[in-house]
Amino acid sequence: MYQIFISGTQKSQPLTRAKSHSHPRVTRRRAHRTRPIAMFTRASHHKSAPRVAYVGPYAMDPLGAPVVFAQRLLTFVALWELVRQVLLRATHRAIRNPRNDAERRVKFEAPKQYTGAIHAVVVSVMAAMVLRDVCALPYDEDRYFNRSGNVGLSASQRDFLELANWIFLGYLVQDTMHILLQFPRLGKVDMVAHHLVFTLASVLSGASQTMMLPFAWLLLGEISTPLLTMRWTIQSATYSMQASWVIPVAKCLGYKGEAVSSTTNAGKQLEFFNGICLMITFFAVRVVSYTIGYTHMIWVRYKGIIDPVPAGVAWPLNILVGFGAGLNAYWFSIMIRKAIKGPPKPQPEGAKVITKEY
Numbered sequence: 504m505y506q507i508f509i510s511g512t513q514k515s516q517p518l519t520r521a522k523s524h525s526h527p528r529v530t531r532r533r534a535h536r537t538r539p540i541a542m543f544t545r546a547s548h549h550k551s552a553p554r555v556a557y558v559g560p561y562a563m564d565p566l567g568a569p570v571v572f573a574q575r576l577l578t579f580v581a582l583w584e585l586v587r588q589v590l591l592r593a594t595h596r597a598i599r600n601p602r603n604d605a606e607r608r609v610k611f612e613a614p615k616q617y618t619g620a621i622h623a624v625v626v627s628v629m630a631a632m633v634l635r636d637v638c639a640l641p642y643d644e645d646r647y648f649n650r651s652g653n654v655g656l657s658a659s660q661r662d663f664l665e666l667a668n669w670i671f672l673g674y675l676v677q678d679t680m681h682i683l684l685q686f687p688r689l690g691k692v693d694m695v696a697h698h699l700v701f702t703l704a705s706v707l708s709g710a711s712q713t714m715m716l717p718f719a720w721l722l723l724g725e726i727s728t729p730l731l732t733m734r735w736t737i738q739s740a741t742y743s744m745q746a747s748w749v750i751p752v753a754k755c756l757g758y759k760g761e762a763v764s765s766t767t768n769a770g771k772q773l774e775f776f777n778g779i780c781l782m783i784t785f786f787a788v789r790v791v792s793y794t795i796g797y798t799h800m801i802w803v804r805y806k807g808i809i810d811p812v813p814a815g816v817a818w819p820l821n822i823l824v825g826f827g828a829g830l831n832a833y834w835f836s837i838m839i840r841k842a843i844k845g846p847p848k849p850q851p852e853g854a855k856v857i858t859k860e861y
Contacts, residue, residue: 554648554811556712559658561665563709579673580680586621587677590614605743613739615681615689616732622674623728629667630722636660637716646716647809656715664715671722672705704823713812714820720796721824724789730781737777741770749773761849768849775846782838789831797824 556562565572591614601607636656637646645655656664679698682690708714740746745766753762753769756776763769800821803809809817 553650554713555651557649557658557661559662559665561662561669562712563665563668563706565706565710575669576673576676579669580677582670583618583622583674583677587614587618587681590617609739609743612689612735615678616735618674619678620729620732622670623725623732626667626671626674626722627724627726627728629663629670630719630725633660633664633667633715634719634723636664637719643803643808644811647803648711648713648715648812664718665709665712667722668705668709668718672702672709675702675705700823704820707816707819711813711816713809713816717796717800717820717824720792721827723792726788727781727784730777730784734774734777734781737770737773741766741774762846764849771847771849778838778841782835782842785831785835785838790835793828793831797828800824 561575563572563575594610594613598606598610598613601610640646640655642654644650649655649661675698679695679702682695682698686695708718737749740749747766749766750763750769753772756773758769758772761768762772804817804821
């Protein structure tokens with residue numbers, strides 16, 4: 504079911520086919536064969552094709568159907584809360600009797616860290632699938648807004664995209680609730696601001712059913728989050744728990760001699776190795792992919808291709824993505840500086856262990 508938007512209003516009549524602006528049906532195989540890399544491709548000649556609303560099972564309409572919106576949001580918040588509670592129970596079994604404040608802090612933070620990692624894996628995989636489908640489309644308009652039922656994404660692809668957005672939004676709301684309830688133990692003002700900004704972006708994009716391509720490559724950047732969780736795990740095991748598995752893992756990665764003479768030395772090597780993996784991943788998804796995607800956003804805006812996208816959606820997202828590009832450049836420069844220093848020098852046995860803040 505489709506509904507057509509005219510001059511910012513919604514005309515509530517079914518739209519089965521946009522006769523004067525429709526394109527021949529393009530199958531995924533044909534689109535992939537003719538345009539294997541669909542970036543900076545030409546715009547459709549039918550620039551007057553109207554933006555339409557797709558009414559699917561996961562459609563997001565906070566103003567038109569606020570009760571349904573609230574019910575769905577609570578459902579996905581509850582889903583992530585269930586994941587967190589399972590991880591909380593597992594953490595309590597793994598760390599039954601914390602010996603000190605450092606171990607109690609690890610026990611307290613673990614559910615949040617691993618819930619975030621699971622969320623990152625789920626949404627980044629879904630984002631990669633959405634990105635594949637969106638980039639296979641022959642026209643730029645169809646990557647940024649819906650035009651009709653016989654061009655652009657299929658119904659199943661639109662449903663999958665909107666499901667991914669609900670999963671993303673549900674996690675943001677659930678995690679923000681815990682941060683605020685335990686403030687500032689689980690996150691400070693910057694994390695609250697980050698979650699609120701992307702919550703707004705998720706609702707704006709989902710409710711207007713626009714910006715599908717930016718949505719895909721932005722969420723693809725979440726693939727670097729599990730490596731941040733791994734860094735937290737290594738630091739916790741090394742400095743707080745003095746875990747026995749740290750040295751064997753370092754040896755499996757080829758570290759020898761003084762580098763694995765103690766848990767602290769082995770942990771430092773693992774932390775450096777993880778940092779290099781994080782830097783490479785971050786460069787691929789949050790520098791290269793992000794820059795290409797943001798450049799494309801600016802280009803389609805300049806060419807007037809996405810003029811049908813409401814200004815209240817397009818401009819905030821453009822500003823947000825530009826700010827994010829600056830943050831990514833700053834964070835990547837920090838990673839580069841740390842990598843240039845090289846791996847840490849092993850400390851002699853008996854040296855005082857300094858617990859790091861993370």
